Amino acid sequence: MAGMDEAVAELAAEHGDLDALLAGLADDQWFLPTPAEGWDIRDQVSHLADTNDICVDTITGGPRPLNEEALKFPNPEAFTQSGVDKGRAMTPAAVLDWWRTSAARNRDVLSQKDARDRVPWGLGMSAKMMATARMMETWAHAGDVRGALGMEPSASPRLQSIAFLTLRAVPYALSYAKVEQPAGTLRAELTYDGETWPIGPDDGDNLITGDALEFCRLGIRRVSRAQTNTLKAQGALAEAALDNLRAFL
Incomplete structure (x- = not known):
């Protein structure tokens, strides 16, 4: 699977960086506001966990594939908010566990795909591009978490x-x-x-x-x-x- 191993490894590295950041948070820090208006750190991580789950279902034919799940909501904002609201009913520890489990499942299902396999995400993309897209989204929201903590955005060869x-x-x-x-x-x-x-x-x-x-x-x-x-x-x-x-x- 030329290129796929590298893409999944980059996703794993980005997950690892975020995990290290989240593991050191006190409970009250999960409620710090982030640069995304109305979202705290718990909301950011809940969004990532929910979209990880949707990515897995999109690849495996599970109950919540993106192109079907999104149609249940009046607009993209409501769709996104539904995952955030799920996390707001959970403790920070439970949200962290949700994100860790969903991230591991995301890596696992992607690692089983060929780089050129198609994933019906939006208009469709290759599995390799899907892994990169998940890495990009993890980095983006990790940057929001870092902003809440007074840290600069991270930069790496990724x-x-x-x-x-x-x-x-x-x-x-x-x-x-x-x-x-x-x-x-x-x-x-x-x-x-x-x-x-x-x-x-x-x-x-x-x-x-x-x-x-x-x-x-x-x-x-x-x-x-x-x-x-x-x-x-x-x-x-x-x-x-x-x-x-x-x-x-």
Whole structure:
């Protein structure tokens, strides 16, 4: 399964980082407000646990696959809130156990898939991309937890996979924003720890450059383009991408 082992290993590493952060929390810290309005740390972890469960059911044919479960709610916000509300009826210890169990199941079912197997998540994606998407979401919400604790967002070489996913999602992001996609092909050259990561086709005629962490945080909508300092666009497609970047459904 070329590429699948690495994707699951990155997911496991991101889970491990979040677990280490959560394991040291006192009960009262679970109720600290996070940068997501109205959500505390318990809410963030509950959302991750619930979406882990939905991912497992989507892959295995369980009772709550995403494309069926989402239809039970009037809008995406209500769907997301349902998982948060489930956690609000639980103690912090129970939420942590829920998340740990769901994360382990998520890794297990993904590890049994071939990288190219299709997963009916939204419009559909490969199993490898699903593993990267779960890693990205874990990193995003772990960043919110870190924000509640007065910590900076984490940065690791796994940002390269998140950046790749984010660049791949540009057509979806523009469609979501109801923006017509300019002509051209898009590539990025992003910096991390003294390295430059080329992402996208070598002959791309539109270019995004800048810091990988900033690019990924823009993709998960934790900062606006106006709040970034290093990201530059060359070409109309690159400009539209940075204006509307979105790495998730």
